[in-house]
Amino acid sequence: MPLITKESEQFLFQYLDNASPTGHEASGQKIWLEYIKPFIHDWHLDHYGSLYGVINPGKEFRVVIEGHSDEISWMVNYISDDGFISVIRNGGSDQSIAPSKRVNIHTPKGIVKGIFGWPAIHMRKGNDTNLMATVENIFIDVGAKDKAEVEKMGVHIGNVITYEDSLMKLNNKYYTGRALDNRMGGFCIAEVARLLKKNKIKLPYSLYIVNSVQEEIGLRGAEMIAETIKPNIAIVTDVTHDTHTPMVKTKDQGSIRCGNGPVICYAPAVHNKLQSLLVKTAEKKKIEIQRTAASRSTGTDTDAFAYSNGGVPSVLISLPLRYMHTTVETAKISDVEAVIQLIYELLRAIDPKMSLKYF
Numbered sequence: 001m002p003l004i005t006k007e008s009e010q011f012l013f014q015y016l017d018n019a020s021p022t023g024h025e026a027s028g029q030k031i032w033l034e035y036i037k038p039f040i041h042d043w044h045l046d047h048y049g050s051l052y053g054v055i056n057p058g059k060e061f062r063v064v065i066e067g068h069s070d071e072i073s074w075m076v077n078y079i080s081d082d083g084f085i086s087v088i089r090n091g092g093s094d095q096s097i098a099p100s101k102r103v104n105i106h107t108p109k110g111i112v113k114g115i116f117g118w119p120a121i122h123m124r125k126g127n128d129t130n131l132m133a134t135v136e137n138i139f140i141d142v143g144a145k146d147k148a149e150v151e152k153m154g155v156h157i158g159n160v161i162t163y164e165d166s167l168m169k170l171n172n173k174y175y176t177g178r179a180l181d182n183r184m185g186g187f188c189i190a191e192v193a194r195l196l197k198k199n200k201i202k203l204p205y206s207l208y209i210v211n212s213v214q215e216e217i218g219l220r221g222a223e224m225i226a227e228t229i230k231p232n233i234a235i236v237t238d239v240t241h242d243t244h245t246p247m248v249k250t251k252d253q254g255s256i257r258c259g260n261g262p263v264i265c266y267a268p269a270v271h272n273k274l275q276s277l278l279v280k281t282a283e284k285k286k287i288e289i290q291r292t293a294a295s296r297s298t299g300t301d302t303d304a305f306a307y308s309n310g311g312v313p314s315v316l317i318s319l320p321l322r323y324m325h326t327t328v329e330t331a332k333i334s335d336v337e338a339v340i341q342l343i344y345e346l347l348r349a350i351d352p353k354m355s356l357k358y359f
Contacts, residue, residue, distance in 0.1 A: 003191065003337040011035045012187050016167040016177055019104065021073035021160040022091050025049045025213045028069055032186055032211055039193040040209065046228060050221040052210040055196060061205040061352035064231040065192060065343055066222065066301055067185025067238070068215035071178065072325055074098075074161040076105065079151070083144035085114070089135065090160055091216030094325050098138045101327065102164040105142070109154030114142040114161070165327045173333060174258070180329040184319055184336060185237040186211045191340045192347070205232075205352050215301055222304035226312065233274065233313050233350065234305035235343060239331070240265070240292060240318035254292050256320050258332040261288035262339045263318040267298045269306035271313035273356050278315050278342075281349045287342050290320070313356045317342055 004012075015035070020028030029051045033043060040053035051069070072091035079085055085105075099118035104111045116138055124131055131137075140161065144150040167177035175184070193209050195201075208229050212221035215238075226234070240263050243253040256263055264278060282289045297303045298316050306314040319339050322330040 003195070003340050004333070008191060008194070011190070012175075013167050015187060016179055016183055019106065019162040020069055020071050020179065020183065021106070021162055022070040022214055022216045024106065024160050025069045028183065029211060029213075032069065032190065036190050036193050036209060039190075039197040046224060048221060048224060049213040050210065050225040052208050052225065052229070053193065055193065055207040055209070056203050057206050059204070059206040059352075062208060062229060062231045062233075063205050063347065063350060064208045064210050064229060064234040064305065065189045065347070066210040066212060066234060066236050066305070067189050068182045068213070068221065068301055069186050069211045070213050070216050070221075071162070071181070071183065072216050074103075076155060076157050076159040076161065078157070079147045079155070081147050083142070083146045083150045084117070085140040085142065085150065085155065087135070087138065087140065087161060092325055095133045095135050095138055097326050099133050103140060103161050104164050105140070105155055106160050106162070107154035107156070112142055112153050112155055113164075114140045117141040163327045170330060174330050175333060175336070176328050176330045178327045178329060180321060180331055181239045181324055182215065182237075184239065184331060188237055188319070188336065188339045188343065192343045195340070195344050196347070201348065203347065205350070207347065212301055219301050219304040222301035223308065226305045226308035230309050231305070231312055232352070233356075234302070235315055235317065235346060236300055236302040236305060237317045237319065237339060237343065238300040238302075239321040239324060239329075241324060242320045242322045245322055256290050256292060258320045258322060258330070258335060260290050260320070261335060262342050263290045263292050263320060265292050265294055265298055265302070265316040265318060267294035267302075267316070268296070269298055269303045270315055271306070271356065272358075274313045274315045277349055277354075278317070278346055281346050282342055285341070285345045287338055287345070289342070292318070
C-alpha cells in the first residue's frame with residue numbers, strides 16, 4: 001500500500017510549487033507548518049526562519065529529524081541603462097541552464113515576470129556559434145525600455161529571482177520539478193510525523209521535526225538550530241546524485257540509481273554506532289538501501305549537527321536525484337516512500353538508554 005496519500009501529495013505540490021529561495025523561506029515554512037500542526041504537540045521558529053515541530057516535548061533525550069527548506073536562486077546585481085538585469089548566485093545556481101528560462105523576481109511590490117534572454121543562433125558566427133553561458137554574460141529582460149522603468153516596477157539590487165516552474169509526475173513513477181533539493185526532505189519528515197500520529201506511536205524521547213534554512217549557502221540554518229535544540233541524535237535527510245544518467249562518470253561519482261532505495265552515506269561526520277543501527281533497521285524491515293562515501297564532509301546539514309555541541313551522533317539518509325540544481329530535478333516516488341519508511345523505522349528503533357560511546 002502506498003505511503004503517500006492523496007492529501008499528502010496535494011501538500012507536496014503546494015509546497016514544491018511555492019518559491020523558497022535562500023534567505024527568503026518564510027512562505028514555504030508557513031505551508032509546511034500548517035501541514036504538520038495536526039501531528040505535533042508544539043512548534044518553534046528561530047530568528048532566521050528555521051522551523052521545528054516537537055512531538056512528546058519535555059523529555060531529557062532529544063532526537064532530531066531534519067531537512068532543509070531553501071532552494072537555489074539568483075539575485076539582482078546590476079541594472080544596465082538599457083534595462084537589462086545582471087545577476088549573481090544565491091546558492092549553487094547553474095548558469096548553463098539559465099538562457100531562455102522564465103523567472104519570477106521577488107520585489108516588495110510583488111512578483112515581476114522576466115526571462116533570461118540569449119542571442120539568437122542566427123546572429124552568432126565562428127567561435128560565438130557555441131557560446132557558453134557564464135554568470136558574467138547571462139541577463140534578465142523584464143520588457144522595460146530603460147533602467148528607470150525597471151526600478152519603477154519595483155526591482156532593485158538584492159531582489160531574489162526564482163525560475164517559474166511547477167512540479168509534475170513523469171510516467172507516473174517520478175516527481176519532476178525545481179527545488180526537490182531539498183524540500184522533498186521537508187516533505188519526508190512531515191510524512192514521518194503524520195505516520196507517527198496515525199499509528200499512535202509513543203516515543204520514549206522528544207522528537208524535533210526540523211526544517212532548516214540557508215543550507216545552500218553553507219549549512220547556516222542547521223548550525224543555528226543545532227545550538228538551540230542541543231540534540232542527542234540527529235537524523236538528516238537530503239538528496240544525492242543518481243549517477244546512471246548520460247555524461248556522468250559512475251566510477252568517479254559512485255553507483256547510485258533512482259529506484260534502488262535510500263542512500264546511506266559513509267563519512268567522518270556520520271556516527272558509526274548510529275549508522276550500524278540504521279543499516280540493521282533497514283535489513284530487519286527489508287528496506288533496500290544504497291551506499292555512498294564522502295571523504296571529508298558530506299556537504300549536508302549532517303556536518304553542522306555532527307560537529308555542534310561537542311559532537312552529536314548523526315546519520316545521513318539521502319534520496320537519489322537526477323539533474324540536481326536544475327528545473328527538472330527528478331526523484332522516483334518509490335524512493336521517496338522508502339526514505340519516509342526508513343526514518344520512521346529508525347525512530348522506533350532508537351532507545352535513549354542505548355550506548356553511543358565511540359568504544
